[in-house]
Amino acid sequence: METSRLRRTGRVTASIVLRVVVPLTMGAGVYLLRSQPTVADGWANAVGMHDAVTRLRSLALVGAEERAPRWLLGTLPDALWAFVVAQSILLIWSHGSRAARLFWSSLGLCLVLGWELGQALHVVRGTFDVRDLLASAAAYALALIATPSSTLRIKESV
């Protein structure tokens, strides 16, 4: 019983790492290639992580920003973030009401699309780009489609 609980905990952890932490880290990593400051830089400074951020940025290849394609620097982080939003909801609702999962998935989609459209309306910081909007929507849809509910369930027994 204890072993099965441990294995279940391990599977949950692995799912969170693979579906949420890894894509989120990849997206955040892209920002280290960009020279333009982000709001998070200010947060890092506020908590005394200025030097750590500087060191991380210095690890990025010199001129990488110039060489990197536009989609990598601008669109990929948005798509990864949208993917994470969808996966977070799916993970939380791997068990439970289908209606609730649908509701929160819809809310997540509103957040993803609203964030991009908010840039067009200048209510959210950033530059609106229709490619970012399409990539985010596609990533969100991919996360939902490629993760059928049957595979979401983390079995109680092994």
Added chain:
Amino acid sequence: MSRLQHTASALALASCAIFALGSSSSDKTDKKEAPGAAASGAATPAAATPSAPLKMVPLTIKLANGPIKELVLDAPEGARVEVKGGGTFVTLGTTFSIGIARSSAADIKTERQLAASGHSAKPVVDTDTPELLVFHSDLLGTPRYEFLSSATVDKVVFTCSSASLDDQVYAKDDVPAMTKACKSLRKK
């Protein structure tokens, strides 16, 4: 369980929103704050370094009158287009602001003469080419940099200059990004 899941979902979406906010570009690249940026937490290593390159992305400008309805230029990511007082301005924070207007060769010549003569004291000319005039003057001990450039797009002449809506003072390091943006003016 369900209540816990609802709470977790709300927290997840809120966390994602905070993450998205954190990854959005900061407008607080105020050159006046740069020296104390680390202490204030308002700017970053990139912002504190005057020569740090800005990420330039294509930006479309809609024109109300004239044969060209839309122009494109490479502006720093996050820059905004504002149309005020008959002028079109592209701005980002306090270090980037350019004004674009339809002009003529004669108008540009006059503007260059006026700029070079200065408002009160004669400015020092840094660059003087047919397409670009960069000059600076002394403002209470602080050098105030300005420029005036011209671009011809599809046989239509435009002036592109350092011009802000709030009479911003630019440092020498602010000028290259703005002149680069002006130079990239093209038809959509």
